[in-house]
Amino acid sequence: MAIIRDMIPAFELFQPTTVEDALALMAEHGEGGWVLAGGLDSYDWFKDRIKRPEAVIDLGGIDELKGIIDGQDGLEIGAMTTLTEIVRHERVRSEYILLADAAEHVATPQIRNQGTLGGNISQDTRCWYYRSGWACYRAGGNTCYAAAPQAMNREHAITGTSRCVAVNPSDTAPALVALDAKMTVRGRRSSNVYDAEDFFIGPATDITRMTVLEPGDLLTQIDIPSEWANAHFYYEKVRDRGSWDFQLVSVAAAFKTSGNTIDDARIAVNGVAPFPVRLDAVERLVKGAAVDEALAIEAGEIAIQGSRPLKHNEYKQPMMSNLVRRAVRSVA
Numbered sequence: 001m002a003i004i005r006d007m008i009p010a011f012e013l014f015q016p017t018t019v020e021d022a023l024a025l026m027a028e029h030g031e032g033g034w035v036l037a038g039g040l041d042s043y044d045w046f047k048d049r050i051k052r053p054e055a056v057i058d059l060g061g062i063d064e065l066k067g068i069i070d071g072q073d074g075l076e077i078g079a080m081t082t083l084t085e086i087v088r089h090e091r092v093r094s095e096y097i098l099l100a101d102a103a104e105h106v107a108t109p110q111i112r113n114q115g116t117l118g119g120n121i122s123q124d125t126r127c128w129y130y131r132s133g134w135a136c137y138r139a140g141g142n143t144c145y146a147a148a149p150q151a152m153n154r155e156h157a158i159t160g161t162s163r164c165v166a167v168n169p170s171d172t173a174p175a176l177v178a179l180d181a182k183m184t185v186r187g188r189r190s191s192n193v194y195d196a197e198d199f200f201i202g203p204a205t206d207i208t209r210m211t212v213l214e215p216g217d218l219l220t221q222i223d224i225p226s227e228w229a230n231a232h233f234y235y236e237k238v239r240d241r242g243s244w245d246f247q248l249v250s251v252a253a254a255f256k257t258s259g260n261t262i263d264d265a266r267i268a269v270n271g272v273a274p275f276p277v278r279l280d281a282v283e284r285l286v287k288g289a290a291v292d293e294a295l296a297i298e299a300g301e302i303a304i305q306g307s308r309p310l311k312h313n314e315y316k317q318p319m320m321s322n323l324v325r326r327a328v329r330s331v332a
Helices: 019-032 042-047 083-090 090-095 098-103 107-116 117-122 173-178 280-286 293-303 316-329
Strands: 011-013 033-038 055-058 068-071 076-079 182-186 193-194 218-225 232-237 249-258 260-270
Touching: 019 033, 019 055, 019 218, 033 218, 068 090, 083 090, 083 107, 083 117, 090 098, 098 173, 098 232, 098 249, 107 193, 117 173, 117 218, 173 249, 173 260, 193 280, 232 316, 249 316, 260 280, 260 316, 280 293
Parallel strands: 011 055, 033 055
Antiparallel strands: 068 076, 076 218, 182 193, 182 218, 232 249, 249 260
Protein backbone atom coordinates (compact mmCIF):
# COMPACT_ATOMS: atom_id res chain seq x y z
CA MET A 1 0.00 0.00 0.00
CA ALA A 2 1.09 3.56 -0.63
CA ILE A 3 2.25 5.61 2.34
CA ILE A 4 1.40 9.28 1.90
CA ARG A 5 4.33 11.43 3.01
CA ASP A 6 4.87 15.13 3.46
CA MET A 7 7.44 15.53 0.67
CA ILE A 8 7.76 14.09 -2.81
CA PRO A 9 11.07 12.40 -3.68
CA ALA A 10 13.75 14.67 -5.12
CA PHE A 11 14.26 14.81 -8.88
CA GLU A 12 16.11 16.93 -11.42
CA LEU A 13 13.82 19.37 -13.25
CA PHE A 14 14.25 20.26 -16.93
CA GLN A 15 12.19 22.93 -18.72
CA PRO A 16 12.84 22.71 -22.48
CA THR A 17 11.48 25.37 -24.82
CA THR A 18 11.30 23.28 -28.01
CA VAL A 19 9.94 19.87 -28.89
CA GLU A 20 13.36 18.82 -30.15
CA ASP A 21 14.95 19.64 -26.79
CA ALA A 22 12.22 17.75 -24.96
CA LEU A 23 12.70 14.67 -27.13
CA ALA A 24 16.47 14.84 -26.58
CA LEU A 25 15.98 14.98 -22.81
CA MET A 26 13.54 12.08 -22.94
CA ALA A 27 16.08 10.01 -24.89
CA GLU A 28 18.89 10.98 -22.54
CA HIS A 29 17.09 9.99 -19.34
CA GLY A 30 15.16 7.00 -20.67
CA GLU A 31 13.12 5.15 -18.08
CA GLY A 32 14.37 7.53 -15.41
CA GLY A 33 12.65 10.48 -17.09
CA TRP A 34 9.07 11.65 -16.62
CA VAL A 35 7.14 13.97 -18.95
CA LEU A 36 5.08 16.60 -17.14
CA ALA A 37 2.11 18.31 -18.81
CA GLY A 38 -0.38 19.96 -16.44
CA GLY A 39 0.98 17.87 -13.58
CA LEU A 40 -2.39 16.83 -12.15
CA ASP A 41 -1.84 13.11 -12.67
CA SER A 42 1.93 13.29 -12.18
CA TYR A 43 1.90 14.94 -8.77
CA ASP A 44 -0.47 12.28 -7.43
CA TRP A 45 2.09 9.65 -8.38
CA PHE A 46 4.94 11.67 -6.89
CA LYS A 47 3.35 12.56 -3.58
CA ASP A 48 2.45 8.92 -2.89
CA ARG A 49 6.00 7.95 -3.87
CA ILE A 50 4.78 5.25 -6.23
CA LYS A 51 6.67 6.87 -9.11
CA ARG A 52 10.18 8.13 -8.38
CA PRO A 53 11.63 9.68 -11.55
CA GLU A 54 15.21 10.85 -11.63
CA ALA A 55 14.36 13.65 -14.08
CA VAL A 56 11.11 15.51 -14.77
CA ILE A 57 10.74 17.13 -18.19
CA ASP A 58 8.26 19.99 -17.91
CA LEU A 59 6.57 20.83 -21.22
CA GLY A 60 5.07 24.08 -19.95
CA GLY A 61 7.66 26.27 -21.72
CA ILE A 62 7.11 24.85 -25.22
CA ASP A 63 4.91 27.40 -26.98
CA GLU A 64 4.52 25.32 -30.15
CA LEU A 65 2.52 22.78 -28.14
CA LYS A 66 -0.06 25.37 -27.07
CA GLY A 67 -3.06 26.92 -28.74
CA ILE A 68 -5.79 26.25 -31.29
CA ILE A 69 -5.42 27.27 -34.91
CA ASP A 70 -7.44 26.88 -38.09
CA GLY A 71 -5.94 24.08 -40.14
CA GLN A 72 -6.37 23.12 -43.77
CA ASP A 73 -9.11 20.69 -42.77
CA GLY A 74 -10.53 21.63 -39.40
CA LEU A 75 -8.77 22.57 -36.17
CA GLU A 76 -5.24 21.91 -34.97
CA ILE A 77 -4.93 21.79 -31.18
CA GLY A 78 -1.58 21.71 -29.43
CA ALA A 79 -1.31 18.96 -26.83
CA MET A 80 -0.46 21.51 -24.10
CA THR A 81 -3.60 23.58 -24.73
CA THR A 82 -5.54 23.91 -21.49
CA LEU A 83 -9.01 22.48 -21.11
CA THR A 84 -10.30 25.93 -20.22
CA GLU A 85 -9.08 27.32 -23.53
CA ILE A 86 -10.87 24.50 -25.35
CA VAL A 87 -14.08 25.15 -23.43
CA ARG A 88 -13.98 28.87 -24.27
CA HIS A 89 -12.71 28.74 -27.85
CA GLU A 90 -15.29 30.28 -30.19
CA ARG A 91 -14.91 27.87 -33.09
CA VAL A 92 -14.80 24.80 -30.84
CA ARG A 93 -18.05 25.94 -29.24
CA SER A 94 -19.74 26.78 -32.53
CA GLU A 95 -18.64 23.83 -34.70
CA TYR A 96 -17.38 21.10 -32.34
CA ILE A 97 -19.38 21.66 -29.15
CA LEU A 98 -18.99 17.96 -28.34
CA LEU A 99 -15.33 18.53 -27.43
CA ALA A 100 -16.12 21.67 -25.42
CA ASP A 101 -18.82 19.79 -23.49
CA ALA A 102 -16.45 16.94 -22.72
CA ALA A 103 -13.66 19.29 -21.62
CA GLU A 104 -16.07 21.22 -19.40
CA HIS A 105 -16.96 18.01 -17.57
CA VAL A 106 -13.38 17.51 -16.40
CA ALA A 107 -13.17 18.02 -12.63
CA THR A 108 -13.33 21.67 -11.50
CA PRO A 109 -12.59 25.08 -13.09
CA GLN A 110 -9.28 25.33 -11.25
CA ILE A 111 -8.16 21.96 -12.58
CA ARG A 112 -9.31 22.82 -16.13
CA ASN A 113 -7.22 25.99 -15.93
CA GLN A 114 -4.13 23.86 -15.31
CA GLY A 115 -4.96 20.60 -17.06
CA THR A 116 -4.17 20.10 -20.75
CA LEU A 117 -5.91 18.19 -23.51
CA GLY A 118 -2.84 16.03 -24.08
CA GLY A 119 -2.56 15.31 -20.39
CA ASN A 120 -6.23 14.43 -20.07
CA ILE A 121 -6.11 11.82 -22.81
CA SER A 122 -2.71 10.45 -21.80
CA GLN A 123 -3.34 10.07 -18.06
CA ASP A 124 -3.05 6.68 -16.43
CA THR A 125 -5.92 4.67 -15.00
CA ARG A 126 -7.29 5.54 -11.56
CA CYS A 127 -7.63 1.93 -10.29
CA TRP A 128 -6.87 2.28 -6.58
CA TYR A 129 -5.03 -1.05 -6.34
CA TYR A 130 -2.65 0.02 -9.10
CA ARG A 131 -2.35 3.62 -7.86
CA SER A 132 -1.63 2.42 -4.32
CA GLY A 133 1.40 0.42 -5.33
CA TRP A 134 -0.03 -3.09 -5.36
CA ALA A 135 1.93 -5.49 -7.57
CA CYS A 136 -0.85 -6.05 -10.10
CA TYR A 137 -0.49 -7.03 -13.75
CA ARG A 138 -0.36 -3.41 -14.88
CA ALA A 139 2.41 -2.69 -12.36
CA GLY A 140 4.45 -5.72 -13.44
CA GLY A 141 2.99 -8.25 -10.99
CA ASN A 142 1.11 -11.47 -11.58
CA THR A 143 -2.51 -10.83 -10.56
CA CYS A 144 -5.41 -8.39 -10.85
CA TYR A 145 -6.60 -7.51 -7.38
CA ALA A 146 -9.68 -5.68 -8.69
CA ALA A 147 -11.00 -8.83 -10.40
CA ALA A 148 -10.88 -10.95 -7.23
CA PRO A 149 -14.29 -12.02 -5.80
CA GLN A 150 -13.81 -9.94 -2.64
CA ALA A 151 -12.41 -6.88 -4.46
CA MET A 152 -13.75 -3.34 -4.51
CA ASN A 153 -14.53 -3.02 -8.22
CA ARG A 154 -17.55 -0.75 -8.44
CA GLU A 155 -15.80 1.63 -10.87
CA HIS A 156 -14.04 -0.99 -12.99
CA ALA A 157 -14.55 -2.38 -16.51
CA ILE A 158 -17.39 -4.47 -17.88
CA THR A 159 -15.88 -5.03 -21.33
CA GLY A 160 -12.58 -4.99 -23.22
CA THR A 161 -10.62 -6.60 -20.40
CA SER A 162 -7.65 -8.95 -20.60
CA ARG A 163 -6.32 -9.73 -17.12
CA CYS A 164 -6.58 -6.02 -16.17
CA VAL A 165 -10.05 -4.57 -15.44
CA ALA A 166 -9.03 -0.92 -14.94
CA VAL A 167 -10.88 1.71 -16.98
CA ASN A 168 -9.72 4.65 -19.06
CA PRO A 169 -10.39 7.82 -17.00
CA SER A 170 -10.40 10.51 -19.72
CA ASP A 171 -13.50 12.66 -20.27
CA THR A 172 -12.30 14.04 -23.59
CA ALA A 173 -11.21 10.70 -25.08
CA PRO A 174 -14.67 9.49 -26.23
CA ALA A 175 -15.42 12.90 -27.75
CA LEU A 176 -12.20 12.75 -29.76
CA VAL A 177 -13.09 9.25 -30.97
CA ALA A 178 -16.57 10.43 -31.99
CA LEU A 179 -15.03 13.39 -33.86
CA ASP A 180 -12.56 11.09 -35.66
CA ALA A 181 -9.65 13.13 -34.30
CA LYS A 182 -6.06 12.50 -35.42
CA MET A 183 -3.20 12.32 -32.93
CA THR A 184 0.32 13.34 -33.94
CA VAL A 185 3.03 11.47 -32.03
CA ARG A 186 6.67 12.48 -32.42
CA GLY A 187 9.82 10.59 -31.56
CA ARG A 188 13.43 11.56 -32.17
CA ARG A 189 13.52 9.81 -35.53
CA SER A 190 9.90 9.60 -36.65
CA SER A 191 6.48 11.19 -36.57
CA ASN A 192 3.24 9.21 -36.78
CA VAL A 193 -0.44 10.13 -36.97
CA TYR A 194 -3.04 7.87 -35.34
CA ASP A 195 -6.80 7.84 -35.49
CA ALA A 196 -8.13 8.61 -32.02
CA GLU A 197 -9.67 5.17 -31.61
CA ASP A 198 -6.30 3.57 -32.42
CA PHE A 199 -4.35 5.91 -30.12
CA PHE A 200 -5.87 4.19 -27.08
CA ILE A 201 -4.93 0.57 -26.50
CA GLY A 202 -6.17 -2.19 -24.22
CA PRO A 203 -4.35 -4.65 -21.95
CA ALA A 204 -4.47 -7.32 -24.65
CA THR A 205 -2.05 -5.12 -26.63
CA ASP A 206 0.12 -3.91 -23.75
CA ILE A 207 -1.03 -4.25 -20.17
CA THR A 208 1.39 -1.58 -18.92
CA ARG A 209 0.14 1.24 -21.21
CA MET A 210 -3.18 2.86 -22.08
CA THR A 211 -2.03 4.59 -25.29
CA VAL A 212 0.34 3.92 -28.17
CA LEU A 213 2.92 6.23 -26.56
CA GLU A 214 6.15 4.34 -25.90
CA PRO A 215 9.19 5.61 -24.00
CA GLY A 216 10.62 8.48 -26.02
CA ASP A 217 7.31 9.34 -27.72
CA LEU A 218 5.54 12.67 -27.30
CA LEU A 219 1.96 13.55 -28.20
CA THR A 220 2.26 16.97 -29.85
CA GLN A 221 -0.99 17.76 -31.66
CA ILE A 222 -4.63 16.76 -31.94
CA ASP A 223 -6.40 17.52 -35.24
CA ILE A 224 -10.19 17.73 -35.47
CA PRO A 225 -11.28 17.19 -39.11
CA SER A 226 -13.97 19.36 -40.64
CA GLU A 227 -15.99 16.33 -41.73
CA TRP A 228 -17.94 16.32 -38.46
CA ALA A 229 -18.19 20.07 -37.96
CA ASN A 230 -21.70 21.24 -37.04
CA ALA A 231 -23.02 17.72 -36.73
CA HIS A 232 -25.70 16.84 -34.20
CA PHE A 233 -23.74 16.11 -31.01
CA TYR A 234 -24.60 14.46 -27.72
CA TYR A 235 -22.42 14.16 -24.63
CA GLU A 236 -23.39 12.88 -21.20
CA LYS A 237 -21.32 11.85 -18.20
CA VAL A 238 -22.61 10.08 -15.12
CA ARG A 239 -20.53 10.44 -11.94
CA ASP A 240 -21.11 10.18 -8.23
CA ARG A 241 -20.75 13.91 -7.60
CA GLY A 242 -21.63 16.85 -9.81
CA SER A 243 -18.03 18.07 -9.92
CA TRP A 244 -14.53 16.69 -9.54
CA ASP A 245 -15.39 13.01 -9.94
CA PHE A 246 -14.25 10.76 -12.76
CA GLN A 247 -16.93 9.17 -14.90
CA LEU A 248 -18.79 6.03 -14.02
CA VAL A 249 -20.00 5.88 -17.62
CA SER A 250 -19.97 8.51 -20.36
CA VAL A 251 -21.14 8.68 -23.97
CA ALA A 252 -20.09 10.94 -26.84
CA ALA A 253 -21.91 10.84 -30.17
CA ALA A 254 -21.83 12.66 -33.49
CA PHE A 255 -24.70 12.28 -35.98
CA LYS A 256 -25.13 13.51 -39.53
CA THR A 257 -28.85 13.85 -40.05
CA SER A 258 -31.52 14.62 -42.61
CA GLY A 259 -34.53 15.59 -40.62
CA ASN A 260 -35.32 12.64 -38.36
CA THR A 261 -33.03 10.24 -40.26
CA ILE A 262 -29.45 9.45 -39.26
CA ASP A 263 -27.22 9.48 -42.33
CA ASP A 264 -24.02 8.64 -40.46
CA ALA A 265 -22.90 8.27 -36.84
CA ARG A 266 -19.90 7.87 -34.58
CA ILE A 267 -20.65 6.81 -31.01
CA ALA A 268 -18.14 6.13 -28.22
CA VAL A 269 -18.47 5.33 -24.53
CA ASN A 270 -15.93 5.48 -21.72
CA GLY A 271 -15.66 4.33 -18.14
CA VAL A 272 -16.59 0.79 -19.15
CA ALA A 273 -13.29 -0.53 -20.56
CA PRO A 274 -9.54 0.09 -20.41
CA PHE A 275 -9.99 2.28 -23.50
CA PRO A 276 -12.81 4.40 -24.98
CA VAL A 277 -15.07 2.00 -26.86
CA ARG A 278 -16.42 2.86 -30.28
CA LEU A 279 -19.84 1.23 -30.74
CA ASP A 280 -19.57 0.04 -34.33
CA ALA A 281 -22.60 -2.25 -34.11
CA VAL A 282 -24.80 0.58 -32.85
CA GLU A 283 -23.53 2.86 -35.61
CA ARG A 284 -24.45 0.26 -38.23
CA LEU A 285 -27.90 -0.10 -36.71
CA VAL A 286 -28.79 3.59 -36.76
CA LYS A 287 -27.17 4.55 -40.06
CA GLY A 288 -29.91 5.28 -42.56
CA ALA A 289 -32.67 4.79 -39.98
CA ALA A 290 -35.42 7.15 -38.90
CA VAL A 291 -35.21 7.74 -35.17
CA ASP A 292 -38.02 6.51 -32.96
CA GLU A 293 -38.20 5.01 -29.50
CA ALA A 294 -37.89 1.44 -30.79
CA LEU A 295 -34.62 2.28 -32.55
CA ALA A 296 -33.23 3.98 -29.44
CA ILE A 297 -34.12 1.00 -27.24
CA GLU A 298 -32.53 -1.46 -29.67
CA ALA A 299 -29.38 0.69 -29.83
CA GLY A 300 -29.10 0.57 -26.05
CA GLU A 301 -29.51 -3.20 -26.01
CA ILE A 302 -26.89 -3.75 -28.70
CA ALA A 303 -24.44 -1.44 -26.91
CA ILE A 304 -24.07 -3.79 -23.94
CA GLN A 305 -23.94 -7.07 -25.83
CA GLY A 306 -20.89 -9.08 -24.76
CA SER A 307 -20.27 -7.03 -21.60
CA ARG A 308 -19.43 -8.97 -18.46
CA PRO A 309 -19.77 -7.06 -15.19
CA LEU A 310 -17.82 -7.78 -12.04
CA LYS A 311 -19.34 -8.37 -8.62
CA HIS A 312 -19.99 -4.72 -7.78
CA ASN A 313 -20.42 -2.93 -11.12
CA GLU A 314 -23.39 -4.63 -12.75
CA TYR A 315 -25.17 -1.26 -12.65
CA LYS A 316 -22.91 -0.10 -15.50
CA GLN A 317 -24.81 -2.26 -18.00
CA PRO A 318 -28.19 -0.48 -17.72
CA MET A 319 -26.40 2.84 -17.27
CA MET A 320 -24.44 2.41 -20.50
CA SER A 321 -27.54 1.15 -22.31
CA ASN A 322 -29.58 4.15 -21.17
CA LEU A 323 -26.90 6.67 -22.17
CA VAL A 324 -26.67 5.22 -25.68
CA ARG A 325 -30.46 5.17 -25.91
CA ARG A 326 -30.60 8.83 -24.93
CA ALA A 327 -27.90 9.76 -27.42
CA VAL A 328 -29.82 8.19 -30.30
CA ARG A 329 -33.13 9.58 -29.05
CA SER A 330 -31.64 13.10 -29.00
CA VAL A 331 -31.72 13.20 -32.81
CA ALA A 332 -35.52 13.23 -32.70
